[in-house]
Amino acid sequence: MLASLDSANASQAPVTHFPAEHRALSIERFSLAYAGKPALRELSLDVPRHRVTAFIGPSGCGKSTLLRAINRLHDLNESVEHSGRIELEGQDIYAPRTNVTELRRRVGMVFQTPNPFPMSIYENVAFGLRLQHRLPKRQRDDIIEWALTSAALWDEVKDRLHRSAWQLSGGQQQRLVIARTLAVQPDVLLLDEPASALDPISTLKIEELIRNLKSQLTLILVTHNMQQAARVSDYTAFMHGGELVEYGTTDQVFTNPRLQRTENYITGRMT
Amino acid sequence: MRRQFTASSLRLLDRLWPWLCAASVALSLLMLTALLSLLLVRGLGHFWPATLEEVTLRSGEVVTGEAIRETSLPQEAGAERLYFTGNRDVSGANWRWLALDDIVQRTTPEALVRLERTPWGDFIGRLVGIDAEGEQLEGQPAWEYLTAALALPASQRPSGELVLATADGQILRQPLASISHATAPNAMTWWQKTSAWGQRVWQFLSEGPRAANTSGGVWPAIFGTLLMVILMSVIVTPFGVLAAIYLNEIAHQNRLTRLVRIGVRNLAGVPSIVYGVFGLGVFVYGIGGSLDSWFFSNTLPSPTFGTGGLLWASLTLALLTLPVVIVATEEGLARIPDAQREGAVALGATRLEMLMRIVLPMAVPAMLTGVILAVARAAGEVAPLMLVGVAKLAPQMPVDGEFPYLHLERKFMHLGYHLFDTAFHGEDVQAAMPLVYATALLLVLIVLVLNLTAIFLRHYFRRQRGNEC
Numbered sequence: 001m002l003a004s005l006d007s008a009n010a011s012q013a014p015v016t017h018f019p020a021e022h023r024a025l026s027i028e029r030f031s032l033a034y035a036g037k038p039a040l041r042e043l044s045l046d047v048p049r050h051r052v053t054a055f056i057g058p059s060g061c062g063k064s065t066l067l068r069a070i071n072r073l074h075d076l077n078e079s080v081e082h083s084g085r086i087e088l089e090g091q092d093i094y095a096p097r098t099n100v101t102e103l104r105r106r107v108g109m110v111f112q113t114p115n116p117f118p119m120s121i122y123e124n125v126a127f128g129l130r131l132q133h134r135l136p137k138r139q140r141d142d143i144i145e146w147a148l149t150s151a152a153l154w155d156e157v158k159d160r161l162h163r164s165a166w167q168l169s170g171g172q173q174q175r176l177v178i179a180r181t182l183a184v185q186p187d188v189l190l191l192d193e194p195a196s197a198l199d200p201i202s203t204l205k206i207e208e209l210i211r212n213l214k215s216q217l218t219l220i221l222v223t224h225n226m227q228q229a230a231r232v233s234d235y236t237a238f239m240h241g242g243e244l245v246e247y248g249t250t251d252q253v254f255t256n257p258r259l260q261r262t263e264n265y266i267t268g269r270m271t
Numbered sequence: 272m273r274r275q276f277t278a279s280s281l282r283l284l285d286r287l288w289p290w291l292c293a294a295s296v297a298l299s300l301l302m303l304t305a306l307l308s309l310l311l312v313r314g315l316g317h318f319w320p321a322t323l324e325e326v327t328l329r330s331g332e333v334v335t336g337e338a339i340r341e342t343s344l345p346q347e348a349g350a351e352r353l354y355f356t357g358n359r360d361v362s363g364a365n366w367r368w369l370a371l372d373d374i375v376q377r378t379t380p381e382a383l384v385r386l387e388r389t390p391w392g393d394f395i396g397r398l399v400g401i402d403a404e405g406e407q408l409e410g411q412p413a414w415e416y417l418t419a420a421l422a423l424p425a426s427q428r429p430s431g432e433l434v435l436a437t438a439d440g441q442i443l444r445q446p447l448a449s450i451s452h453a454t455a456p457n458a459m460t461w462w463q464k465t466s467a468w469g470q471r472v473w474q475f476l477s478e479g480p481r482a483a484n485t486s487g488g489v490w491p492a493i494f495g496t497l498l499m500v501i502l503m504s505v506i507v508t509p510f511g512v513l514a515a516i517y518l519n520e521i522a523h524q525n526r527l528t529r530l531v532r533i534g535v536r537n538l539a540g541v542p543s544i545v546y547g548v549f550g551l552g553v554f555v556y557g558i559g560g561s562l563d564s565w566f567f568s569n570t571l572p573s574p575t576f577g578t579g580g581l582l583w584a585s586l587t588l589a590l591l592t593l594p595v596v597i598v599a600t601e602e603g604l605a606r607i608p609d610a611q612r613e614g615a616v617a618l619g620a621t622r623l624e625m626l627m628r629i630v631l632p633m634a635v636p637a638m639l640t641g642v643i644l645a646v647a648r649a650a651g652e653v654a655p656l657m658l659v660g661v662a663k664l665a666p667q668m669p670v671d672g673e674f675p676y677l678h679l680e681r682k683f684m685h686l687g688y689h690l691f692d693t694a695f696h697g698e699d700v701q702a703a704m705p706l707v708y709a710t711a712l713l714l715v716l717i718v719l720v721l722n723l724t725a726i727f728l729r730h731y732f733r734r735q736r737g738n739e740c
Contacts, residue, residue, distance in 0.1 A: 071617055073616065073617060076616065104617055105619035108617065111617075115610035117611065118611075118633055180618065181617075
């Protein structure tokens with residue numbers, strides 16, 4: 001059904017909204033300011049379920065800010081104000097009664113630099129599980145194996161699960177962080193330039209992983225790398241100055257952008 | 272002004288500055304080495320059984336004693352040598368300066384003995400015989416009887432009397448019970464001297480002081496120092512760590528926080544005697560006085576907690592070292608990348624879970640550093656302790672078999688204060704000087720061991736959680 005949606009959208013010019021049954025996230029007139037300085041202005045877009053959506057745009061355009069807003073990471077910073085709505089599966093995530101820790105379990109996040117915790121590989125993946133409920137060890141082991149397998153890391157680490165995670169290479173660390181996030185079975189996975197600190201081979205592995213993961217969950221990818229966005233994503237949103245400039249299927253945005261600004265950015269004439 | 276430097280003088284400076292830096296390092300190292308070797312030689316040398324000399328003077332007088340040092344007299348009037356002669360009960364003094372020109376002969380007869388006595392200090396001379404429980408022994412058998420008797424515990428020693436002769440032929444009778452140690456250093460082999468040295472070092476570490484702290488050991492002071500420092504760490508660690516967590520993790524980072532932080536840093540620089548005055552006023556007189564009037568009114572007017580004691584000393588030093596712990600912990604917390612915190616929060620951890628599972632374990636090495644710095648500082652503080660509970664000679668140890676086993680209200684002995692007291696307040700400062708060096712060495716060693724423990728623990732915790740930190 002989604003495939004038909006994709007082809008339908010390919011012809012239509014502006015796509016910012018999807019029918020309710022296809023959307024994982026719906027962002028409506030969302031604005032955000034750091035200490036009074038606006039970073040996002042009245043942003044509205046829908047993120048389709050089980051697809052990879054890329055946010056692209058020059059540095060400071062607000063794409064990371066938007067990503068962090070979806071996971072409510074800005075809560076840690078007191079000087080952030082926001083307005084508008086973000087709905088996850090129809091529920092307003094900024095509603096007063098929202099359980100923030102549950103939201104963050106459902107919306108996993110992977111950061112630019114790999115940040116494994118200073119503990120063993122096993123404990124890293126078990127971290128999120130241990131926060132929720134006590135599982136029998138057998139069941140926990142199964143989930144950890146499944147998560148590491150999903151993150152394409154199991155074969156590399158299965159013999160050294162109890163070694164320090166900091167001994168892994170950068171690319172392995174990033175896949176470990178993805179496995180750690182997958183272990184709590186999120187609905188949405190936010191990736192904030194997940195490969196920008198990695199070498200080309202590790203980058204390819206991460207990209208392949210992203211493509212494989214979309215059968216399980218919805219992915220949002222922030223990237224500076226145009227080729228990466230083109231290779232990996234199904235939908236692309238181009239942002240500039242805290243505003244959404246253009247949003248459509250990746251094919252359409254990259255081959256036939258509606259706006260001159262988008263084309264300039266994609267072809268490297270504007271940074 | 273710059274222009275006036277010629278190119279060549281600049282080039283010279285350029286070549287010289289690394290040497291200047293190296294020279295300052297070398298100078299610091301040299302001073303430290305000098306300090307440590309002085310303490311080592313003077314402190315440990317004291318326990319070596321020194322050779323006893325018998326000196327015949329031009330006047331015909333014979334003097335026995337241990338040669339200490341020589342000084343040349345002003346205006347080329349020759350030189351004098353200082354002897355420790357002991358026998359204060361006979362000659363009235365322990366020390367004697369002899370002009371080198373007056374000395375006719377120096378010998379080291381094997382028969383010379385040195386006895387440590389409880390009143391009057393050391394005796395140096397000859398053992399003539401022993402009257403022991405009806406037996407009359409002389410010469411070598413008497414010496415063997417004496418050493419055998421001294422090897423027994425004090426309670427099982429036979430009663431008896433030694434007959435002693437000084438160098439000038441006076442005969443003394445000395446009860447066996449008053450002797451604590453006897454050596455005949457001139458008759459000892461090198462190996463015997465070494466084992467005697469080891470024994471005396473052990474006695475220094477394990478026995479209580481004698482003769483108003485001018486001889487004997489320092490065990491109560493070691494124990495008091497360690498106990499006080501442990502109590503202090505137990506008090507200061509939770510307070511310091513919690514304060515650092517508040518400042519770094521919870522408080523808004525605004526001008527007030529910065530002000531508090533500057534204040535804390537400056538507290539570390541307040542002279543320690545000021546903390547002593549505070550401790551005396553608030554802990555001893557304020558809190559201690561109130562405790563006494565509430566719970567110990569039956570023993571008033573003699574104070575229980577209303578006078579200096581172990582608890583108040585520990586509290587005062589905890590206050591003194593609090594800034595050290597806060598600053599070190601805070602620096603450790605600040606070094607933890609925000610990515611770690613965000614990573615934990617992004618997985619659904621609450622703030623408390625993030626703190627307990629990620630942040631605090633990573634900050635453990637820094638906390639340890641803070642605590643050990645605090646311990647090292649507290650172990651060496653003397654000034655505030657003089658006001659809040661240290662004693663020249665504590666009649667009871669702060670821990671004993673009597674309920675409640677740990678007596679927080681008791682006064683205690685402390686190595687630093689013991690050092691001060693021995694060096695300046697003894698009857699015979701000259702005789703106590705080697706003990707001062709030995710105590711100083713011990714204090715340095717304790718602080719060194721504490722610091723090494725900290726370094727070891729820090730490395731251990733770092734290795735436990737990955738390779739770099």
